[in-house]
Amino acid sequence: MSLRATLDFLLYQWLDAERLNQRPRYAEHSRETFDAVFETCARIAADKFAPFNRLVDTEEPRFDGEKVILPQATCEARRAYAESGMLSAAQDYDIGGMQLPFVVESAANTFFAKASISIGSNMLTSGNANLLMAHGSALQKQVFARNEFDGRFTGTMCLSEPQAGSSLSDVATRAVPDGADYESDPLGPRYRLTGNKMWISSGDHELSENIVHLVLAKIPDANGRLVPGVKGISLFIVPKKLVDVDGQLTGERNDVALAGLNHKLGWRGTTNTLLNFGEGRYPVRGAAGAIGYRVGNAGEGLRYMFHMMNEARIAIGMAATMLGFAGYEASLEYAKNRPQGRLLGEAGKNAAAPQVPIIGHADVRRMLLAQKAYAEGALALNLYAARLVDEQHSGEAAAAAEAGLLLELLTPIAKSWPSEWCLEANSLAIQVHGGYGYTRDFPVEQYWRDNRLNMIHEGTHGIQANDLLGRKVRMAGGRGLQLLTARIQATAERAGAHAPLAGYGQQLRQAWDAVLQATEQAWHWAGVTGDANRTLANAVPYMQAFGHVVLAWIWLDVACATLEQEGDARDVRAQGRLAAARFFFHYELPKIGAWLQVVQTGDTTCVDLIEEGF
Secondary structure, three states: OOHHHHHHHHHHHHOOHHHHHHOHHHOOOOHHHHHHHHHHHHHHHHHHHHHHHHHHHHOOOEEOOOOEEOOHHHHHHHHHHHHHOHHHOOOOHHHOOOOOOHHHHHHHHHHHHHHOOOOOOOHHHHHHHHHHHHHOOHHHHHHHHHHHHOOOEEEEEEOOOOOOOOOHHHOOOEEEEOOOOHHHOOOOOEEEEEEEEEEEEOOOOOOOOEEEEEEEEEOOOOOOOOOOOOOOEEEEEEEOEEEOOOOOEEEEEOOEEEEEEOOOOOOOOOOEEEEEEOOOOOOEOOEOOEEEEEEOOOOOHHHHHHHHHHHHHHHHHHHHHHHHHHHHHHHHHHHHHOEOOOOOOOHHHOOOOOOOEHHHOHHHHHHHHHHHHHHHHHHHHHHHHHHHHHHHHHOOHHHHHHHHHHHHHHHHHHHHHHHHHHHHHHHHHHHHHHHHHHOOOOOHHHHHHHHHHHHOOOOOHHHHHHHHHHOHHHHHHHHHHHHHHHHHHHHHHHHOOOHHHHHHHHHHHHHHHHHHHHHHHHHHHHHHHOOHHHHHOOHHHHHHHHHHHHHHHHHHHHHHHHHHOOOHHHOHHHHHHHHHHHHHHHHHHHHHHHHHHHHHOOOOHHHHOOHHHO
16 A cells, blocks of 8 residues: 555544644644645655665765765755745744644655655754744744744754763763853853763754754752752753854854764664764854753753653654555565566476466565554554644643643654564565565665664663653553553444454453553562562563554554445455454464563563673
8 A cells, every 4th residue: 555545544534633623723724735735745755855765875974074965965855845844844823834733744754754764854853943842932942943943953952972872860961151141141041061972863964054952961069060860951052053142143163063973774864973062173252162052940951851852752653664664665566576486286386387476475475464564553553643742732631631641651652663563574575575685776675774773763672661661651640551441442342343353352452451460460570579670671571562452452443444434345455454454463462472471470581690691
């Protein structure tokens, strides 16, 4: 099934996105305006992104000592994207936005992610600007966020450090007040920052007039010491080039220096950097340190940054999804056109008989259907998460609160499940191609390389698992888990009205009960041992099982919607969706038993082995 046809069904017939137009915020929209956005994005992606996906993979960013050089195609693609208005698609009309529902914006961005993920990674600019719109001052919004939405500036998030990685409590970048009048700067309390940041995507380039770095740093106490842990972390706007209160460049370069480019397995078209703040290469205004403007209150930087991180995690889930989708489409086309061998049985013994396309072979069909189940299921999951964002921001108070809790609970799954299983889809796409898939003559090897980052990107698999089991399932007294339980049970009951799906509804109930029992048992073991770390040792298999049941629920709900569309079950696209749902229940859902076994028994094999034993 084509991406556009899949989106149309999921948005309009499953999620009923048109109903959002009844709300005041979206009242000027219709399906026609949504479709026009999709057509524009599909055209730009086809013209400016897809033809250059291999080019940006082979012509990596390079530093000539003064600036980072990227292919001209990257510059033109970014310009076309900015001019389309997609950077501010969900923003208010009065700041130049389109006031699109977030679910529509997310769907529109799939065209770019599928065409070229490393050209199309504009998520950090939008996320940076969205954070400032939520937590910045009025002038910070005007000077920095508005110019990011307009495409003049781009944005980054600077969290990790060479010695800290994902351990943000160990951040060592320092921020000290810049003079006695530091609080009077109209752009925000002004500080001088010194330190190093690592793995900064789009950290240096010439694609825009300016780069707005959002930097986590610690403000020393009265004795000049950094406060241990995350409580002392604040958030700062550190522009590459200094600006005035009108957002115009002053001509002064800030003391932000490119220390090196990271050369990656995939996502090679996106610059990834090590940045030095305040090393003195670009001394500014006669003092040491990069100038930064504090966002909000001191000590609340990590809370503010999570606004951007959670948005980025959903975006990474969608990026992984579209790489899986691209690999599926490529391997499906190859399987339909590649003749090889003959079918098993009497006919296959006739060497003179013509070869058959490999899609005729059972194992190739298994691999194709697995890819379809992973990619289309992940797309449905991420659109569902995006729909919760709309409910959270435009629904009635009670519904908005429930949507917020559900979104918090599902965010680790929306990020982690696609990044694991759409990577597996890419591996299967290579397998379908056979030896050709392992060469650069076909795109599937690049899709796999690009996708391998996403289990690390924006919080590793282990971090997502610890977040899910250690915090999300227990937050608000388990209210999020209760809300998800109610929705899963409602889908199982809905499936009971359709004879072909009734058995799957019962299977879903049993699987979810097993997850709930494992959740309770996991924390029972923590109470028995007095050591929550031993429980969290099995957080990843717990998350794998949790995610698989969530995807089974998503697929069953999609299957119900398919059967409820008049005459739709006879359509070849409907048959494909129903087959993918059956595949997931027959081949995938049974896997949860092994994952939950180690959780329920409190297995500590991994933590008990002495270090020398490894």
